[in-house]
Amino acid sequence: MLEAHNLHVWFGAGADKFHAVKDASFSISQGESFGLVGESGSGKSTILKAIIGLAENWTGHLTVDGETLGKKRNRNFYSKVQMVFQDPYASLHPRHTVDRCLSEPLRMRKTSNIDARINQSLNDVGLDPTYRFRYPHQLSGGQRQRVAIARTLIQDAKFLLLDEPTSALDVSVQAEILNLLNDLKRQKGLTYLLVSHDLAVVSHMCDRIAIMQAGKIVETIDKQMLRTATTETDYAAALISASHGFKRSTSQI
């Protein structure tokens, strides 16, 4: 589904140039869930931005579904690839109803039977049709994230870029959204690229995981290796042990 070779992304120029992603290479096959983990500033979200076309300065080879990506993305690309952002409170237009938010991409692409498709997509993400004419502020965080997911599905996207989709949500709501994503993946054969700092979430969702540090992919491991903490690099081991909660014994030395 996705091939990335020697991907470099940077921001700014001259003395202010910041090299956010350095020489990242990975590939994701159809129907797979791939995870990117790392601390903030390690460049995991930047990779998503480069793929979706929100970061302009990049070099390397990006291929999505057999199509090599250039500087510009065409409309056809966005019907295949869509992104879900971290903060559902910020990623929906506050003055647009759910209906408008979902119908806009369809009207842009001059699709027919908009009405039926909106109802279908709301149904897919487990939202009652009565929510269709509500504004984002009338919805809870979990419901907003469902709308954001519905917005990607309504365009029949097959490849979703998920940027920390549950980090702004409570654990109980997080469970609902993760289950929803897994169900949708099974029903529709979706491919996910999930960014998260929560290793437990990544191990629940993803088949293979790339660990990033300071812009580089330091290690790519699979789900089983993450669970048993079989890693080659010290950084990956430190990251896994840090996510096991606070241990008093280490601090008493």
Add this chain to the structure above:
Amino acid sequence: MTALLTVEDLWVRFQTRNRLVEAVRGISFSVGRERIGIVGESGSGKSMTGRAILGLVQHPGIVQAKRIDFKGRDLTSLSDRDLRAIRGQHISMIMQDPKYSLNPVIKVGHQIAESYRLHHKSSRTEAKIKTLEMLEEVQIPDPERVFNTYPHELSGGMGQRVMIAMMLIPNPEILIADEPTSALDVTVQKRVLEIMDKLVRDRGMGLIFISHDLNLVSSFCDRILIMYAGRIIETCLAKDLHNTSHPYTRGLLNSLPSLQNPSEKLPILNRDPRWKEEPSVNAIREYSNA
């Protein structure tokens, strides 16, 4: 060990245009020289509890309590002026996000020194020395440099350490930490917690640790209060968290994805409307002198 703080029947209400919102509904608990964790989902009233103790609930919020007893003084009856003397010097609070809690146009060193000088009569030089000592204590590698930086020049983890330094420099007896590490990365989070843990233990302080992260609280605190809809729904010792019985606590614990015990589908928490009506658990503890 005696109780430092005893809160009895605390209510926080907000009068809005349409209805009265009850954020905290009659909770009672006590804090000794121990680490108390308050956990719950957003909107369960855990942050409001912390704020109400310090009188930081803003208009139109109304705080009512039978008593908030801090070492024999009832905080509910104190004037703003007297409360200010307690706030900071005896009870202080670390906020969630250092980005929004530090003054962006004052150097962090001066902010920390100010908090020292407010509570101790001292010269500027003495305050500066104390500040540098404190920065060292929160394991900031180059205190002299950090003293002269502005908040935006610091990373999240450094900012949070500066906050901790600022709150601990007056040497309070109780520290209220409202999600002190939620905005931080796991690796940084661990270091900040280690620093807090050491300082709290060395100084024999009482700690109220507010968080939504059940596993973190169970590994960090001594005693846990679980809040739901403004009430304490269950209380337990931290080590017994995984043996708790209330369906809400169980539901929260089960809905967490786990590294060690993978499951195909995460159990979803089904909220029972009756939980809201359950009486609040009294978490006032008898402290023996042992």
